[in-house]
Amino acid sequence: MLSTNNNLSHLDYRQQIKVTSTAETAFRALTENIHLWWSKTSASLQKQGGQFTIHFENGYWWTFKILEFTPHSELIWKCIDGEPEFNKEWIGHVLHWSITQDGDQTLIDFHQVGLTPELQCYEVCSKTWDKFIVEHLKTHLEIT
Known part of the structure; x- marks a missing residue:
């Protein structure tokens, strides 16, 4: 389980x-097929220590370093x-996927x-994650 020093x-x-x-x-959906449910990626090196950048049509983008890469079980980015500027709030965030x-x-x-x-972006980001995870990822996996 991911540990954190964040009291919140x-x-x-x-x-x-x-x-x-x-x-x-x-x-596979969370690694090599991110573009099928989230958005297009570039500079993708899908392995522990690798990194990738995700790009959106509105010009937003984030780059992630892969801290944990345990096939069929766990990913930590x-x-x-x-x-843009408000997305900089995400820098330092750790995203943990458990399967x-x-x-x-x-x-x-x-x-x-x-x-x-x-965070300023919490409302927008949480609603957007809900859309991508609950709708897009789930639909992608149910029809794959």
Whole structure:
């Protein structure tokens, strides 16, 4: 489990979905197939110590360093850069994906350490994550 020194970690954004997909397919969606449910990527090196940048049509982008890369089980990314200015609030945030196979279903837990209600972008970012995880990722995995 991801540990944090943030005393407000219970306020960090979290989301969980259960899908009728394998852990292997879910892991692939969170690595090599991010562009199919989130947005296009560049400079992608999908392995521990690697990094990737995600780009959106509105010009926003974030770069993540991959801190943990455990196939079919866990991914931890750290945001190391982003644009525009309000997106800089994400720099230093740790995004933790946990994948658990449960029979013919897979549970995906997401936790963004640092994305709390005190941030300017919290409302927009949490609603956008809900859309991408609950709608886009879940739909992608249910039809894959």
